[in-house]
Amino acid sequence: MTRENIEKQITEYPIFEYAFFDPSEINFYPAVHTICQLECPQYGNSWSCPPAVGTLDECQARCLDYQHAFIFSTISEVNDILNMDEMLATRCEHLEIVEAIKANVFGKYDNKLILTAESCAVCEECAYPDAVCQHPEKMYPCVESHAISVTDICEKHNLSFLNGYNVITWFGMIFF
Numbered sequence: 001m002t003r004e005n006i007e008k009q010i011t012e013y014p015i016f017e018y019a020f021f022d023p024s025e026i027n028f029y030p031a032v033h034t035i036c037q038l039e040c041p042q043y044g045n046s047w048s049c050p051p052a053v054g055t056l057d058e059c060q061a062r063c064l065d066y067q068h069a070f071i072f073s074t075i076s077e078v079n080d081i082l083n084m085d086e087m088l089a090t091r092c093e094h095l096e097i098v099e100a101i102k103a104n105v106f107g108k109y110d111n112k113l114i115l116t117a118e119s120c121a122v123c124e125e126c127a128y129p130d131a132v133c134q135h136p137e138k139m140y141p142c143v144e145s146h147a148i149s150v151t152d153i154c155e156k157h158n159l160s161f162l163n164g165y166n167v168i169t170w171f172g173m174i175f176f
């Protein structure tokens with residue numbers, strides 16, 4: 001599928017901004033994994049987060065195994081950006097768009113890697129580490145789990161990271 005075809009199809013979805021890039025452009029930062037370890041309660045509690053996603057070298061190799069990458073954002077306005085429930089509800093809307101784009105725009109690529117925002121919350125309680133991931137087809141690690149800085153990619157490709165008070169910007173990344 002050509003880039004033009006993807007661009008044509010993507011207009012059917014409520015995407016705020018998007019960019020194509022070469023996976024070899026990505027800087028993989030050990031510090032991002034360190035922040036996960038020190039500051040995120042999901043570290044060590046989800047198959048979608050470090051250390052379950054693998055070492056930095058393994059994450060890097062996984063991403064660099066693809067020829068192309070596509071990043072897109074969706075935005076949602078909330079009444080109170082500090083209200084976690086309201087914020088997480090908008091993440092569900094973002095994930096519905098990710099699912100639709102995965103199936104309808106990138107459906108022809110059997111082998112693709114999708115990274116999104118935040119830790120996977122498909123199961124009420126993650127099976128990690130006692131059992132295998134219960135829904136690997138719906139489990140999308142967060143971008144940071146792969147030691148990637150979203151702001152870095154945004155700056156390189158003129159994508160907006162902050163879009164106003166009470167506006168949440170969600171990102172999805174598809175390697176294909």
Ligand code: SF4
Nearest residue numbers: 120123126127133134
């Ligand atoms: S699908 Fe379930 S088991 Fe797999 S990472 Fe998500 S929450 Fe954990």
